[in-house]
Amino acid sequence: MPQLGETVAEGKVASWFKSVGDKVAAGDALLEIETDKVTMEIQAIESGVLSEIRVAAGTTVPVGTVLAVLGESGAARQVKANGGTPLAAFEEVRTSARSYGTADGPLGLKVTPLARRLASEGKLDLAAIAEAVHARGGRRIVAADVIGAPAPAPAARPQRAGDQVLPLNRIRAQTAARLSEAWRTIPHVFQAVEIDFSAVARAREETKARFAERHGVALTYLPFVARAVCLAIADFPRVNAVFEKQLALRRDIHLGIAVDLAHEGLVVPVVAHADEMTAGGLAKAIARQVEKARTGKLGPADIEGGTYTISNNGRFGTLFTTPIINAPQVAILSMDAVAKRPVVVGTAHGDAIAARPVAVVGQSFDHRAFDGAYSASFLARLKEIIETRDWASELS
DSSP: OOOOSTTOOEEEEEEESSOTTOEEOTTOEEEEEEOSSOEEEEEOSSOEEEEEEOSOTTOEEETTOOOEEEEETTEEEEOOOTTOOOHHHHHHHHHHHTTSOOEEOGGGOEEOHHHHHHHHHTTOOHHHHHHHHHHTTOOEEOHHHHHTSOOOOOTTSOOOTTOOOOOOOHHHHHHHHHHHHHHHHSOEEEEEEEEEOHHHHHHHHHHHHHHHHHHSOOOOSHHHHHHHHHHHHHHOGGGSEEESSSEEEOSSOOEEEOEEOTTSOEEOOEETTGGGSOHHHHHHHHHHHHHHHHTTOOOHHHHSOOOEEEEEOGGGTOSOOOOOOOTTBSEEEEEOOOEEEEEEEEETTEEEEEEEEEEEEEEEEETTTOOHHHHHHHHHHHHHHHHHSOGGGGOO
């Protein structure tokens, strides 16, 4: 099982494309795996005959577990996915993984601590989950088994005629598990500022038609905000960090962009080295990642290593959003709709009221990483950049 993301500890074999005895050529798709972040195909890096499948479809195993064996000329070789653990270390990892989850559960199965906790918090029937795992030949109950289990029907609120029950799809279930954990374990604080986007609007109006014709990309407000975030982080580096056992500041800025999948789930592709791009470059990079997300073409490199996330609900016309932090990151920015509103402006003849394109931009942050004054100073710097920068120079 390959390491698909720096925080991913296990993966699920979704399906096998080959059967025992099949000939396999290097580059052939062998199987499909799922983690809490991505679903992707794994290809063979050598040719041979698939002599053994050690992990059946539907089974979740730790990173490093041997999934199958390729045989060639009488010699067996373990299948290794690109970027996975070195072959020599696989058996060691697999052996050590046998002791993972020491508590005995129903039917004599081992139960990982996280799986037991999720079952308890969700008031799920662990015995029923054990029966499902046992039926497919599993020996351990892991978090994925609990997340995929049906929720108990509330006894006090029976279904009525015409009610529709919508089971959670895989992405929705994974999102629910990750965000619930983040909300329980991170002390969230939210702050927001109102920003005048007049400078950005002028640059967009002058450039968007030419930019779209040249690059095939619509020039929205998002890449300008992304660029301003990168510039502001240079002055407030603690915002660009991860918090695990301690705060680790990241040198490079890898921006996560939350993408809605037609209301069926949420993924966060990453724009790597965003701090090295202009607003125009970010517009193109974000468009590529969004397209890959919505067409199911994201790979491991597209979803790992994020250091800061932006959630953009502006296209839906929202006024105010308080997002949940994408752990282990320490902050997430929300951008809502840019709309014309009455604003008090100073003129040579005194204050006046004028219509200006304005939006609320907010940040949820982990209070363990820094305090409110630091976050407020970051937002003030972000506002200053958006309102005063020469944005036309970013689009040449």
